[in-house]
Amino acid sequence: xxxxxxxxxxxxxxxxxxxxxxxxxxxxxxxxxxxxxxxxxxxxxxxxxxxxxxxxxxxxxxxxxxxxxxxxxxxxxxxxxxxxxxxxxxxxxxxxxxxxxxxxxxxxxxxxxxxxxxxxxxxxxxxxxxxxxxxxxxxxxxxxxxxxxxxxxxxxxxxxxxxxxxxxxxxxxxxxxxxxxxxxxxxxxxxxxxxxxxxxxxxxxxxxxxxxxxxxxxxxxxxxxxxxxxxxxxxxxxxxxxxxxxxxxxxxxxxxxxxxxxxxxxxxxxxxxxxxxxxxxxxxxxxxxxxxxx
Amino acid sequence: xxxxxxxxxxxxxxxxxxxxxxxxxxxxxxxxxxxxxxxxxxxxxxxxxxxxxxxxxxxxxxxxxxxxxxxxxxxxxxxxxxxxxxxxxxxxxxxxxxxxxxxxxxxxxxxxxxxxxxxxxxxxxxxxxxxxxxxxxxxxxxxxxxxxxxxxxxxxxxxxxxxxxxxxxxxxxxxxxxxxxxxxxxxxxxxxxxxxxxxxxxxxxxxxxxxxxxxxxxxxxxxxxxxxxxxxxxxxxxxxxxxxxxxxxxxxxxxxxxxxxxxxxxxxxxxxxxxxxxxxxxxxxxxxxxxxxxxxxxxxxxxxxxxxxxxxxxxxxxxxxxxxxxxxxxxxxxxxxxxxxxxxxxxxxxxxxxxxxxxxxxxxxxxxxxxxxxxxxxxxxxxxxxxxxxxxxxxxxxxxxxxxxxxxxxxxxxxxxxxxxxxxxxxxxxxxxxxxxxxxxxxxxxx
Numbered sequence: 032x033x034x035x036x037x038x039x040x041x042x043x044x045x046x047x048x049x050x051x052x053x054x055x056x057x058x059x060x061x062x063x064x065x066x067x068x069x070x071x072x073x074x075x076x077x078x079x080x081x082x083x084x085x086x087x088x089x090x091x092x093x094x095x096x097x098x099x100x101x102x103x104x105x106x107x108x109x110x111x112x113x114x115x116x117x118x119x120x121x122x123x124x125x126x127x128x129x130x131x132x133x134x135x136x137x138x139x140x141x142x143x144x145x146x147x148x149x150x151x152x153x154x155x156x157x158x159x160x161x162x163x164x165x166x167x168x169x170x171x172x173x174x175x176x177x178x179x180x181x182x183x184x185x186x187x188x189x190x191x192x193x194x195x196x197x198x199x200x201x202x203x204x205x206x207x208x209x210x211x212x213x214x215x216x217x218x219x220x221x222x223x224x225x226x227x228x229x230x231x232x233x234x235x236x237x238x239x240x241x242x243x244x245x246x247x248x249x250x251x252x253x254x255x256x257x258x259x260x261x262x263x264x265x266x267x268x269x270x271x272x273x274x275x276x277x278x279x280x281x282x283x284x285x286x287x288x289x290x291x292x293x294x295x296x297x298x299x300x301x302x303x304x305x306x307x308x309x310x311x312x313x314x315x316x317x318x319x320x321x322x323x324x325x
Numbered sequence: 326x327x328x329x330x331x332x333x334x335x336x337x338x339x340x341x342x343x344x345x346x347x348x349x350x351x352x353x354x355x356x357x358x359x360x361x362x363x364x365x366x367x368x369x370x371x372x373x374x375x376x377x378x379x380x381x382x383x384x385x386x387x388x389x390x391x392x393x394x395x396x397x398x399x400x401x402x403x404x405x406x407x408x409x410x411x412x413x414x415x416x417x418x419x420x421x422x423x424x425x426x427x428x429x430x431x432x433x434x435x436x437x438x439x440x441x442x443x444x445x446x447x448x449x450x451x452x453x454x455x456x457x458x459x460x461x462x463x464x465x466x467x468x469x470x471x472x473x474x475x476x477x478x479x480x481x482x483x484x485x486x487x488x489x490x491x492x493x494x495x496x497x498x499x500x501x502x503x504x505x506x507x508x509x510x511x512x513x514x515x516x517x518x519x520x521x522x523x524x525x526x527x528x529x530x531x532x533x534x535x536x537x538x539x540x541x542x543x544x545x546x547x548x549x550x551x552x553x554x555x556x557x558x559x560x561x562x563x564x565x566x567x568x569x570x571x572x573x574x575x576x577x578x579x580x581x582x583x584x585x586x587x588x589x590x591x592x593x594x595x596x597x598x599x600x601x602x603x604x605x606x607x608x609x610x611x612x613x614x615x616x617x618x619x620x621x622x623x624x625x626x627x628x629x630x631x632x633x634x635x636x637x638x639x640x641x642x643x644x645x646x647x648x649x650x651x652x653x654x655x656x657x658x659x660x661x662x663x664x665x666x667x668x669x670x671x672x673x674x675x676x677x678x679x680x681x682x683x684x685x686x687x688x689x690x691x692x693x694x695x696x697x698x699x700x701x702x703x704x705x706x707x708x709x710x711x712x713x714x715x716x717x718x719x720x721x722x723x724x725x726x727x728x729x730x731x732x733x734x735x736x737x738x739x740x741x742x743x744x745x746x747x748x749x750x751x752x753x754x755x756x757x758x759x760x761x762x763x764x765x766x767x768x769x770x771x772x
Binding site for chain 1: 405724732735738758
């Protein structure tokens with residue numbers, strides 16, 4: 032039989048978890064329940080009253096073609112930022128792991144972007160990518176009109192995706208590097224003795240061995256790109272041009288706070304919440320059951 | 326004997342202490358939230374200081390919320406938590422929600438119940454109508470108000486041999502083409518996010534409805550009619566000029582705003598608020614000379630008055646009698662002619678009363694630079710008595726509808742979307758927003 036530690040005092044455990052519970056209640060459950068309630072009512076912004084409308088808000092957003100465009104855009108955004116950010120981070124981590132010259136320096140340098148707040152990065156990137164005055168914009172002087180995120184939706188979306196991926200590289204890098212360094216040297220050395228080149232060793236040895244980390248990062252990145260894109264988009268494009276960078280979280284913000292449609296925004300955030308819950312659920316299921324740490 | 330003396334001494338002290346405490350007790354503090362920042366915020370703070378020094382009964386605490394959006398959001402949040410300020414500044418697009426909420430104290434009632442006589446007819450008609458009920462009762466106090474004008478670079482006008490300022494869009498087109506031929510890279514700066522001046526003001530001065538029921542004044546069941554009016558041709562024209570490189574896209578995203586491009590002399594024509602008159606004067610690069618004019622008309626149309634922009638001051642419910650007395654005293658202070666004039670001088674916003682405007686005109690305020698040209702805003706606002714279409718816009722969730730217009734203009738300009746179809750889609754989307762708003766306020770009557 033399994034041995035378990037337990038408290039004799041029935042009050043003490045509650046006291047110990049009390050502060051944490053309180054925080055979660057105040058900052059998560061209470062606002063969520065409020066949003067859930069609003070999602071089923073039509074709420075007047077000044078609080079003058081509301082009426083219960085059952086699923087009308089959800090039906091309204093699901094019927095809206097623009098909403099589905101936003102969902103598809105968010106999915107595309109999530110896949111691109113995640114793929115880009117993880118690929119670059121893995122690439123860098125592999126090199127740092129090989130103990131080339133200057134490794135110690137790069138170990139810390141690559142993490143820096145993670146320390147920059149999204150809005151601050153957004154402002155900086157807006158200047159860098161500005162078509163009429165930025166550094167990247169200067170290619171317009173060689174080929175006029177080749178880069179213009181202010182009028183071209185594809186450019187704008189690419190710009191935001193690149194910035195988001197860039198911000199995430201540091202975080203991914205740290206995890207990848209730690210995972211790579213956990214692999215016993217003898218395994219890679221054995222591979223090398225058998226004549227496998229570094230690229231082959233990476234695909235056949237290192238990647239399978241760090242699969243749990245890859246999977247963990249994949250989920251974390253996907254969740255982050257659904258929820259953390261707001262700071263960047265708000266400072267860089269405000270969802271434009273023609274709504275081409277309007278992702279789910281930005282639409283929630285706009286409809287709720289600018290448009291004062293509290294109920295529509297609440298319904299949208301409930302949908303987003305379930306999406307993130309689903310992702311988290313998948314992660315737990317997999318990480319717990321399928322992927323083995325050593 | 327001694328007991329009497331003691332008693333009288335005691336009572337004297339008591340009286341003295343009451344007298345000493347009285348001013349401190351009577352001084353009522355109340356809050357005023359506003360949505361201006363930077364230079365304008367400092368001007369507001371000076372005004373608050375002036376009010377506090379002018380009397381001893383009330384102390385106003387003025388808090389900047391940075392911008393209109395924040396002010397609206399924070400006021401709503403505060404109101405819902407019963408922590409609202411006594412006075413708040415709400416911008417044009419947020420007006421209807423507040424009107425329907427019943428969360429305010431009508432300004433007329435506030436002033437009359439506190440014994441102030443205000444000549445409500447003295448307010449400029451275009452301004453008063455925007456902040457009034459459909460029956461003409463003013464609910465909030467116009468504070469910082471403006472309208473859109475067009476700005477020209479006078480050197481560029483001279484270079485193409487145009488005397489005075491273009492009055493019609495036809496003239497604007499001719500002049501702008503000539504500028505292009507004369508080597509100016511950006512004749513007209515255009516930012517689609519300026520839907521206010523390019524779309525709303527255009528509709529007002531050309532007497533075109535944006536929605537039925539007098540742009541929503543007649544009821545919450547108004548419907549969008551933009552795709553049935555002159556704006557279809559206007560947007561077609563804008564698109565044509567854009568494709569020919571005569572109208573050039575300038576915005577924050579592009580790296581330079583239309584206003585910046587104008588004051589730096591890169592663009593020769595721009596349209597913006599009269600409140601930027603002062604800013605342009607300060608920021609114009611050396612050698613850049615400019616002037617302003619009323620928004621152009623198409624030559625076969627009659628001009629009507631333009632729409633007021635900016636914000637007004639609302640008194641919120643749920644505060645004490647004393648605080649309302651303070652708010653009324655503050656409003657009365659703002660309405661003093663000298664205050665009104667100072668405010669208009671330092672900011673560039675228009676004087677909101679006819680008396681204020683006449684006084685400034687009589688003083689010769691508008692005769693010379695840097696203030697010359699600002700009178701055109703008042704002329705534009707009062708050009709005709711407000712019509713159904715130029716009275717104002719009273720549409721629910723208007724911020725969202727305005728954003729849809731920005732998207733529409735971007736779509737036409739950047740993605741070559743067909744004008745008529747895109748505007749029809751805009752109307753449809755606008756109607757959806759309006760119906761949703763109507764449902765939210767089911768059974769509510771417009772005041």
